[in-house]
Amino acid sequence: MSGDRIILGTAKIGMPSYGFSSESNHVSYYDLFCKASELGVLTLDTSPRYGNAEELIGAYHKKNDRKFLISTKVDNLIPNDKDSESAIFNSVKNSINKAGVSHIEELYLHQNEMGIISDSKIISSLLKLKNIGMVKKIGVSIYNYEECKFSLESDVYDMVQIPINIMDTNIYSRLVKNNTFSTKEIIARSVFLQGIMFNSKKANNKVSHIEEIDEYMVSMKLLSKKYKIDLPSLAFAFAYNMPSVSKVIVGTSSTDNLDKIIKSTKIQLPSLLISNIRIMSDEYKVWGNPRNW
């Protein structure tokens, strides 16, 4: 099914002001999840940090026999803490109960710092949860080169979540593209950079570097026009078809935009278009990371 490599993000479901939305019609969490299921989306990405998103997933599951696979996170860990094991266990147990599932399919550390992702107490606790079947796979969501290199080289992590989008393929191009880490699943996130690439007017007073972002997008709009592919479809297809990417996380609370995303899974971008984008996206940009806005 075309949605099976798509993971639907729920940050905006639990925190409605998250990101920069389109003018499209936004639906309730329930209608969105029904549509996602109908389109073949198998996995929801959530976190205890995303407001009541896990509870809303649980509410959906109560009314539907077909359950989503759940990708969630564990947060607020402290390096070298003797209590990490119980903190992680309790967090995962809570997530399972709230989301109404038998286990967590994918568990990420929500903190990306080296002190957390390389902490031996945290790592052994994660492995224990995997051994007892509470969690199937464990992963990290990284923000820089060093974190990515460590995660890819580690024997522990099954999945590495990386920002990959038409504005930023810097980490991908430096570390992932040659795919010498074929045992890892590479998950693309921020494929629309929180929506700022299409809806930047909503960001004017909130985001520094907005001029650079808008200027960059002028080039993308020209490419979109030249190749006659609308910008959201181009942006999605670019990340989705990146050779080493296993799955793509997308955020939307519009069934129309979700439909469009699923349709874009069929798009093959011309290789010249991809090269033109990569010349620009491979370069490091301080504004590629929303934490620097």
Ligand SMILES: NC(=O)c1ccc[n+]([C@@H]2O[C@H](COP(=O)([O-])OP(=O)(O)OC[C@H]3O[C@@H](n4cnc5c(N)ncnc54)[C@H](OP(=O)(O)O)[C@@H]3O)[C@@H](O)[C@H]2O)c1
């Ligand atoms: N692990 C981590 O540290 C981490 C960090 C960030 C995010 N995430 C996960 O990733 C998910 C996605 O977050 P993200 O920051 O990466 O967001 P994103 O997917 O890059 O962008 C989402 C935004 O794009 C807009 N959008 C989607 N389709 C569009 C279209 N066709 N036209 C115009 N706008 C469109 C959405 O607005 P509409 O609702 O109007 O469609 C939404 O505001 C989150 O929900 C979360 O689950 C994880």
